[in-house]
Amino acid sequence: MMAEDSPRAWRAAEFFAGIGLARLGMSKAGIDVVWSNDIAPTKHAMFERNFGTSEDHTFLVEDLGKLSREQLPENTDIAWASFPCTDLSVAGGRAGLHRGIASSTFWHFIKALSKLGSARPPVIALENVTAFATSHSGQDIASAIRSLNGLGYSVDVLSIDARRFVPQSRPRLFLIGTSAPVATMTEPSPLRPDWLVPIFDDPALVTHKMHVPEPPPLLTDGLVAYLETLSEDDPRWWSTERVDAFVGSLSDLQSERFNTLRDGKTGTARTAYRRMRQGTPRWELRSDGIAGCLRTSSGGSSKQAVVFLGQGDVRIRWMTPREYASLMGAPEYPIDGVKEHHAYSGFGDAVCAPVVEWLSVNYLVPLLASMEIDVIPDEARQLEFVAS
Ligand SMILES: C[S@@+](CC[C@H](N)C(=O)[O-])C[C@H]1O[C@@H](n2cnc3c(N)ncnc32)[C@H](O)[C@@H]1O
Structure with missing residues (x-):
């Protein structure tokens, strides 16, 4: 067993990894991302430039829909999925979760969790634009949550704007799923605003509400310090x-x-x-x-x-691309030699790293800790994996 005072190393899989800003945020909260997948080689090239390669991390550059059961990650505690938003936003024509080619990749994620069977992670976190909550009059998010419920996850829904952490207006929706029972809180939170009430009013959809501490206030200034x-x-x-x-x-x-x-x-x-x-x-x-x-x-x-x-x-x-990186909470991200349009796309498409960090520290890690998952040292996990 792991020594009493050893910190628990939570292990995450990062679906739709892009340039890895979910990994950046989670790692700052002590979560090890051990597996990542994205279809875009240009994003992978930026990812590798920043994180390098290591034996304890796998990156598959492949269409998630084509991954076999054997290629999917075993023994992870969290699956993070920032699936494409194109068809959920007004700019993308709102084709939706079912008809939109990009956003229907959500179903690849559901199929991947389904293929994993009992080896699926106990906690999942999804991120998308806030328009996801209203796409097709709420039917898209309802069917997404129902499919997660069908896999045994109860779901909480939060809205967090990156401007609580960096001077950039970037409201996003987060769905946190857990396969363990969670004490439900009813206290109000600015992260569960009034416009999410229709979702919360349907007990068949939002099936838990965990306590979330008060987030930092919304910034209205501060851009100058982020300019190159x-x-x-x-x-x-x-x-x-x-x-x-x-x-x-x-x-x-x-x-x-x-x-x-x-x-x-x-x-x-x-x-x-x-x-x-x-x-x-x-x-x-x-x-x-x-x-x-x-x-x-x-x-x-x-x-x-x-x-x-x-x-x-x-x-x-x-x-500038450097300003994009800073405003996404990744000021040190190496971009020298990266084509400008790849950098703009990579950061413009990404999740804001400090938001992921805050959510990890204040929600994902406490949730995992409360689930009393067996603490398995890494070596034993590997033995289990080899044996199975
Ligand atoms: C919203 S971005 C996620 C960005 C990521 N969170 C980050 O911080 O960079 C969605 C990602 O999904 C990827 N993607 C789109 N279709 C995919 C598919 N079929 N399989 C795997 N990845 C896909 C895109 O290349 C893009 O990087």
Whole structure:
């Protein structure tokens, strides 16, 4: 048996691993990710650059739907799955969990858990956009939860915005499933907001609510500290003509905001997105000092600009891949030599690492600890695996 004072090393499998920000967050909470899978070689290349390779971790670059029972991970405590959101978001046309090609990969995850049989992990965590809760009038999330219930998991649903941890607006939905009985709490929590009530009101769907401590407050400022450079000499600032085109596209309301900030006594940074308004592309500045939600890059409109204004001066440039990394809670992630569009896609598609860390420390690890799972040292787990 493991020595009394040895910390328990929880083991996780990371489905839809992407560039590994779920791994980054979980590992900070003492959870070892031992197995990862993603279909995209470019994401895997970034993952490997950051985490390297080791004997105690397997990465399968493959379509999850094609993995056999033998390729799936044994002896894990947690399965994390940030499945593709494309068909659940408004931008993706809301084809949904059943008809959408990308988001129907959720069912690959269900099939994988089903193939694992009694070897499936006791805790699962799913992450997606908050629109998952309302997709097809709530029918998508209802069928997802029912299928998890069918595998023996009771499910809790939380909404966490990354802006509690980093200056980026990134609300996301988290479904936590557990195969053990959990004491249900009824106290209110900002992580179970009113708009989730229809789900909580259906006892057939949300079958446990674990106590969650008060999360950090929502940030409304702080972007400047996450910016790579504001130096006047940086060659990435746009030309005067391009800045003029930006200013020319602003609506009356936006111009007012822009002029007030530009003429302010101190310098301030804002982010801006280009949006189509009645068939015309228009730049829109955020009213607060945080970034908008980083998105996966598929053309200019998915990227945001950094706008520095004050004392009559204006400088504008695209947000850099390094800034994307920092705003996703991974400031040290190595991106030198990574193609820019791969970095933008990788981080724009990822889960914010500090959110995963917070959820792991405050929910997943306490949940596992409360389940009194047999503490099996790693060597014994390997023996069991070899024997089976
Ligand atoms: C929302 S992203 C998850 C990102 C990840 N959490 C991270 O931090 O980078 C969804 C991922 O699912 C992957 N994916 C899409 N279809 C897949 C499939 N059939 N099998 C395995 N992975 C798939 C995509 O390549 C993408 O990286």
